[in-house]
Amino acid sequence: MKKERLVVIGNGMAGMRTVEELLQVAPDLYDITVFGAEPYGNYNRILLSPVLAGEKTLDEIMLNDLAWYTDHGIELIAGRKVVGIDRRAHTVIDDKGAATPYDRLLIATGSDPVLLPLPGKDLPGVVTFRDLADVDAMVRACEDFTKAVVIGGGLLGLEAANGLLKRGMAVTVVHLVDTLMERQLDPHAGRMLQQSLEARGLRFALPAQTEAILGDDRVRGVRLKDGREIEADLVVMAVGIRPNIALARSGGLHCERGIVVGDTLQTFDPRIYAVGECVQHRGQVYGLVAPLFDQAKVCANHLALLGYAIYRGSLISTKLKVTGIDLFSAGAFQGGDGAEDIVFRDETRGVYKKLVLHDNRLTGAVLYGDTVDGSWYFRLMRDGTDVAALRETLVFGQSYLGDPGHGGASASALADDAEICGCNGVAKGTIVKAITTNKLFTLDEVRAHTKASSSCGSCTGLVEQIIASTLGGEYTKTPSEKPLCPCTDHTHAETRQTIVAQKLKTIADVMAFMEWRTPNGCQKCRPALNYYLLCAWPGEYVDDSQSRFINERAHANIQKDGTYSVIPRMWGGITNPKELRAIADVADKFRIPTVKVTGGQRIDLLGVRKEDLPAVWRDLNAAGLVSGHAYGKALRTVKTCVGSEWCRFGTQDSTAMGIALEKMTWGSWTPHKVKMAVSGCPRNCAEATIKDFGVVAVESGWELHVGGNGGVKVRTTELLCKVATPEEVMEYCGAFLQLYREEARYLERTAPWLERVGLAYVRAHVVEDAKERKALHARFLFSQSFSQTDPWGERAAEIPVRSEYAPLKVVGV
Amino acid sequence: MSKWTVVGRVEDIPPLGARVVRTPTLDIAVFRAVGDRIFALEDRCPHRGGPLSQGIVHGGRVTCPLHDWCIELAAGEAVAPDQGSVRTFPVRITDGQIELDLDRVTLRAGAA
Numbered sequence: 001m002k003k004e005r006l007v008v009i010g011n012g013m014a015g016m017r018t019v020e021e022l023l024q025v026a027p028d029l030y031d032i033t034v035f036g037a038e039p040y041g042n043y044n045r046i047l048l049s050p051v052l053a054g055e056k057t058l059d060e061i062m063l064n065d066l067a068w069y070t071d072h073g074i075e076l077i078a079g080r081k082v083v084g085i086d087r088r089a090h091t092v093i094d095d096k097g098a099a100t101p102y103d104r105l106l107i108a109t110g111s112d113p114v115l116l117p118l119p120g121k122d123l124p125g126v127v128t129f130r131d132l133a134d135v136d137a138m139v140r141a142c143e144d145f146t147k148a149v150v151i152g153g154g155l156l157g158l159e160a161a162n163g164l165l166k167r168g169m170a171v172t173v174v175h176l177v178d179t180l181m182e183r184q185l186d187p188h189a190g191r192m193l194q195q196s197l198e199a200r201g202l203r204f205a206l207p208a209q210t211e212a213i214l215g216d217d218r219v220r221g222v223r224l225k226d227g228r229e230i231e232a233d234l235v236v237m238a239v240g241i242r243p244n245i246a247l248a249r250s251g252g253l254h255c256e257r258g259i260v261v262g263d264t265l266q267t268f269d270p271r272i273y274a275v276g277e278c279v280q281h282r283g284q285v286y287g288l289v290a291p292l293f294d295q296a297k298v299c300a301n302h303l304a305l306l307g308y309a310i311y312r313g314s315l316i317s318t319k320l321k322v323t324g325i326d327l328f329s330a331g332a333f334q335g336g337d338g339a340e341d342i343v344f345r346d347e348t349r350g351v352y353k354k355l356v357l358h359d360n361r362l363t364g365a366v367l368y369g370d371t372v373d374g375s376w377y378f379r380l381m382r383d384g385t386d387v388a389a390l391r392e393t394l395v396f397g398q399s400y401l402g403d404p405g406h407g408g409a410s411a412s413a414l415a416d417d418a419e420i421c422g423c424n425g426v427a428k429g430t431i432v433k434a435i436t437t438n439k440l441f442t443l444d445e446v447r448a449h450t451k452a453s454s455s456c457g458s459c460t461g462l463v464e465q466i467i468a469s470t471l472g473g474e475y476t477k478t479p480s481e482k483p484l485c486p487c488t489d490h491t492h493a494e495t496r497q498t499i500v501a502q503k504l505k506t507i508a509d510v511m512a513f514m515e516w517r518t519p520n521g522c523q524k525c526r527p528a529l530n531y532y533l534l535c536a537w538p539g540e541y542v543d544d545s546q547s548r549f550i551n552e553r554a555h556a557n558i559q560k561d562g563t564y565s566v567i568p569r570m571w572g573g574i575t576n577p578k579e580l581r582a583i584a585d586v587a588d589k590f591r592i593p594t595v596k597v598t599g600g601q602r603i604d605l606l607g608v609r610k611e612d613l614p615a616v617w618r619d620l621n622a623a624g625l626v627s628g629h630a631y632g633k634a635l636r637t638v639k640t641c642v643g644s645e646w647c648r649f650g651t652q653d654s655t656a657m658g659i660a661l662e663k664m665t666w667g668s669w670t671p672h673k674v675k676m677a678v679s680g681c682p683r684n685c686a687e688a689t690i691k692d693f694g695v696v697a698v699e700s701g702w703e704l705h706v707g708g709n710g711g712v713k714v715r716t717t718e719l720l721c722k723v724a725t726p727e728e729v730m731e732y733c734g735a736f737l738q739l740y741r742e743e744a745r746y747l748e749r750t751a752p753w754l755e756r757v758g759l760a761y762v763r764a765h766v767v768e769d770a771k772e773r774k775a776l777h778a779r780f781l782f783s784q785s786f787s788q789t790d791p792w793g794e795r796a797a798e799i800p801v802r803s804e805y806a807p808l809k810v811v812g813v
Numbered sequence: 814m815s816k817w818t819v820v821g822r823v824e825d826i827p828p829l830g831a832r833v834v835r836t837p838t839l840d841i842a843v844f845r846a847v848g849d850r851i852f853a854l855e856d857r858c859p860h861r862g863g864p865l866s867q868g869i870v871h872g873g874r875v876t877c878p879l880h881d882w883c884i885e886l887a888a889g890e891a892v893a894p895d896q897g898s899v900r901t902f903p904v905r906i907t908d909g910q911i912e913l914d915l916d917r918v919t920l921r922a923g924a925a
C-alpha cells in the first residue's frame with residue numbers, strides 16, 4: 001500500500017516533537033516532508049539564552065541534527081519557506097515556487113517577535129531575540145561594541161540582558177511598567193529580582209516608555225517619553241511574541257489570535273493540524289514548551305489514526321534561566337474573588353514565597369530565592385489536591401510535611417554522605433553523581449540508575465529535590481499527570497475510563513485498543529490492568545494469575561529465601577483452642593521453623609516450602625481456618641479491642657462489630673491493601689485512627705474515621721462522620737471501600753488517595769448523598785458475591801495438586 | 814547418556830509463566846514467554862538469589878519477585894543499569910516436548 005504523505009511546515013520544537021511522538025506510535029504510516037525556514041536541523045530554542053550567555057555551545061543545544069532526519073527517512077527541506085497552502089489541490093507552495101502534495105498537513109510555524117513601530121526600528125544594530133541568527137548578531141555586536149539597551153523586562157528581555165552583560169556589555173533594561181516580569185511575578189518578588197539583577201550590574205529604566213530609536217547609519221541610543229536619552233550600540237527588542245498565522249490565514253484557515261484548533265489539534269480543515277505557539281486552543285495561546293509538548297502528544301495520537309487522546313489545555317509554570325537566581329512562578333498569583341494568600345518573606349535570606357488558594361486548592365505560586373518546592377506546588381495545583389490539612393506548613397515546603405524517619409531536612413542542606421534512600425542505602429552524593437555523569441533528567445531515570453526511591457517511595461520528594469537542585473535552572477520538563485508505566489502514555493484514570501467506556505474485558509484487549517508499546521506489558525501495568533478489569537467487571541472478568549505478583553498468585557508471601565509464609569484469618573482477632581491446636585499441628589507436621597504473632601492480631605507460619613502449601617492449607621481448612629490475604633492488595637485484618645463484652649470502659653461491642661465488618665469485606669480486591677479496626681471507646685486500643693477505615697465506639701454510636709496509615713509515613717485518619725447503628729457502620733464502610741476501589745490508582749492506599757481527592761469529595765459521595773451511598777454499598781456487595789470463596793480451600797481441594805505448586809520435573813537423582 | 818533431557822511438555826507451563834526443574838546441584842526455571850518461546854535459566858537472581866521462576870514474565874524478560882531486577886531470558890543478563898548474569902541452558906522442543914541440555918556437572922550427584 002502506498003503511504004500517505006504528511007507535510008510539516010515549521011522545523012521548530014512543537015513540530016518536531018509531534019513528529020517524534022508520531023514515529024513512536026506509528027513509525028511507518030507516513031512519508032514525511034518537513035519545511036523549515038531556518039537553515040539547520042531542530043534545536044532547543046529555550047537554550048538560546050545560555051548560548052548567548054556563553055554557557056552552552058550550538059552543538060549542545062541541537063535536538064535533531066541532519067543525520068536524524070536521514071536516519072528516520074524524513075525529507076527535510078531546510079532554509080526554505082512555505083508561502084502558500086492550496087487546500088483544494090492539497091499542496092503547499094514554497095518560496096521557490098515548487099508545489100508539494102500532502103494528504104495531511106501539520107502547521108507549526110511558531111511565533112514572530114513583536115517589533116514596536118518606533119522611528120529607527122530598521123536601523124542596523126536593532127535586533128530581536130528569537131532564533132540562532134539573532135543570537136549570532138548579538139554575539140558579534142559584543143565583539144565590536146560596549147553598550148546595549150534591552151526593551152522589555154519580561155523573561156526574554158531579562159535573559160537577553162543577562163547574556164549581554166556576561167559578554168561584557170553595559171546593559172540597561174527599559175520596561176513599561178514598574179515591576180519586572182509582571183505577568184509572572186507579584187510586585188514584591190519583582191522588586192527582589194530587580195535588586196539582585198542590579199547587584200550583578202544591570203541597569204533599569206522603569207516605568208519607562210521608549211519613544212524613538214536614535215541613529216543615522218547605526219543605532220546610537222534610545223529616547224524615552226520623559227525625554228531621557230540612553231546611549232546604545234545595540235538595541236534588543238524583547239517586548240513579546242505574536243503567533244505566526246499569516247500563512248494559515250492566507251490559506252483560508254480560521255484564525256483569531258492564533259490558528260484556531262479543537263481538542264484534537266485539528267483546524268477547521270480536518271486534513272490540517274496545527275501545534276505550537278501559532279495555535280489558539282479554547283481561547284488560549286501558549287508561549288512555553290510544556291504545553292506545546294502536551295499538544296504534540298495528542299496531535300500525534302490523531303495523526304496515527306488512534307483518535308482517542310484529547311487536549312484539554314495546560315497549566316504552566318515559569319522559571320527564569322539566569323544562573324544564580326532562583327525564581328519560579330505558576331498559575332495565577334493575583335488573588336481575586338474568594339482567593340486567600342499565604343505569604344512568607346525573609347529579606348535577609350532573600351527568600352519570598354507567595355501561595356494563592358481557592359477553596360483549599362492551590363491555584364498559584366510565586367517563589368523567589370528558594371524554589372526547591374516549585375515542582376511540588378505545581379503538582380498540587382495540577383492534581384487539584386485538597387491542601388486543607390497541609391495548610392499550616394504548606395508555605396514551608398514538602399520537607400515540612402512531618403515525615404517521621406526522614407528528618408524533614410531540605411535536600412540542598414544535606415551533606416553528600418547523607419542517606420537519602422533507606423531501603424537501598426543510597427547517599428545524596430551518589431544521586432548527584434549519577435545525575436551529572438549520566439545526564440539524568442527524570443525521576444524514573446534516577447530510580448533506574450541508583451535505585452533511590454524505587455522501593456517504598458518515601459524518599460521520592462527528597463530525590464526530586466536533589467534532581468531539581470542539581471539540574472539548577474536547566475530546563476526540566478514537567479510532565480502532566482504521570483502515565484501508568486513506560487509501556488504507555490495513558491494515565492491510570494484514562495485507562496480506567498477507557499476500560500469501562502469501551503467495554504474492554506481482557507488485558508490483551510486493553511493493550512490492543514490503547515496501543516500499548518510492548519507486546520504484553522510489564523510488571524507494573526499488568527497487575528494494575530488486572531485489578532481495573534476485575535473491579536470493572538465483577539463476576540465476569542477472568543482473573544489473569546500471570547499478571548499478579550507472586551504473593552497473590554501463590555496466595556502466600558514469598559520470603560527472602562524463596563520459602564513462603566502462611567497467615568490464616570482470625571476474625572476480628574478472635575481465636576480458640578481448636579484453631580490454635582490446628583496451627584500447632586501444622587507447624588509440627590511440616591516442620592515450619594517460625595511461628596510468630598503478627599502486628600495484625602493473627603499468627604504467621606514462616607518458612608513453608610512452596611510444594612507444601614496446598615497440604616498446609618488443607619489441614620488448616622479442616623479446622624475452619626481460611627486465607628488471611630496477608631499477601632494481597634486486598635482486605636487484610638480488622639483489628640479489634642475487647643470492648644463492652646469485658647472492658648470496664650467499653651461502650652459498644654467492638655469485637656462483634658469488627659467480626660461483622662471482616663465477614664462483609666474479606667476477599668475483596670482493592671487498589672492497595674486495606675486495614676480496618678474497631679475500638680470500644682476513645683481510648684482506642686485497636687489503633688483505629690491509623691487505619692484505612694477505623695471505627696471508634698462512643699456512648700451514642702460509632703465514629704467513622706478514614707484514610708489512616710501506619711506504615712512508611714504515618715497519617716492519622718480524618719473523621720468521616722458519626723452514625724448510630726451497626727447497620728449504618730456496615731453500609732458506610734461498604735460505600736467508602738467501593739468508592740476507593742472504583743477511583744483510586746492501583747497501588748495508591750486510602751491515605752494518599754484521600755489527600756489527593758480531599759475529604760469533602762468523599763463526604764459528598766458517601767455521607768451527604770444517601771442514594772449514592774446505597775448504590776456504592778450495593779455495588780460492593782455485588783462484587784463481593786463473587787469474591788468470597790476461600791482461595792486456599794479451592795486450591796487445597798484440587799487433587800492432584802495444581803501444577804504450579806509442584807516442580808515440573810526432578811532430574812538426576 | 815544422551816545430551817538432551819526431557820523435562821515436560823510446553824503445555825505443562827502456563828503462558829507467561831514458569832516451572833521449576835530440580836537437579837541435584839541447582840534449580841532451573843523453565844519459562845514460557847510470548848509466542849511459546851521456552852527459556853531455561855538457573856532459578857537464582859544475580860542480585861540476592863531470588864527465585865526467578867516466581868517473577869512476572871513480560872516480553873522476553875522476567876522481573877524478580879524480591880527486588881524487581883529485570884533479567885533477559887535469552888541472555889541471562891540483568892537489564893541495565895543493573896549488572897549481573899545468570900546461567901542459561903540450551904533448550905530444544907521436539908514434538909512439543911521440552912528438552913534441556915544439562916551437563917554432567919549439573920547432574921553430578923545422580924548420573925555420575
Ligand code: SRM
Binds near residue numbers: 559
Ligand atoms: C507479618 C507482618 C509483620 C509481623 O510480623 O507482624 C508484616 C509483614 C510484611 N509487611 Fe507489613 N506486616 C505486618 C503488619 C503491618 C502493619 C501493622 C498493622 O497492620 O496493624 C503495618 C503498618 C500499618 C499500615 O499498613 O498502615 C505494616 C506496614 C507495611 C508496609 C507499609 C505500608 C504503607 O502504606 O506505608 C509495607 C510495604 C507495602 O505494603 O508496600 C508492608 C509490607 C510487608 C511485607 C508484605 C513485605 C513484603 O513485601 O514482603 C511483609 C511480609 C512478610 C510476610 O511474608 O509475612 N507492611 N505491616 C504483619 C502482618 C499483619 C497481618 O496479620 O496480616
Ligand SMILES: Cc1cc2nc3c(=O)[nH]c(=O)nc-3n(C[C@H](O)[C@H](O)[C@H](O)COP(=O)(O)OP(=O)(O)OC[C@H]3O[C@@H](n4cnc5c(N)ncnc54)[C@H](O)[C@@H]3O)c2cc1C
Binds near residue numbers: 010049
Ligand atoms: C530565547 C528564548 C528563551 C526561551 N525560554 C523558554 C523557557 O525557559 N521555557 C519555555 O518553556 N519556553 C521558552 N521559550 C519559548 C519556546 O522556545 C517556544 O515556546 C517554542 O520554541 C515554540 O515552539 P514552536 O514549534 O511553536 O515554534 P518555533 O520553535 O519557533 O518553531 C517554528 C519554526 O517554524 C519555522 N517557520 C515559520 N514559518 C515557516 C514557514 N512558512 N515555512 C517554513 N518554516 C517556517 C520557523 O523558522 C521556526 O523554525 C523561549 C524562547 C526563546 C526565544
Ligand code: SF4
Ligand atoms: S516485616 Fe515489615 S517492617 Fe519487618 S522487615 Fe519486613 S517489611 Fe520491614
Ligand code: FES
Binds near residue numbers: 858860877879880881
Ligand atoms: S534477589 Fe532478585 S532482585 Fe533482589
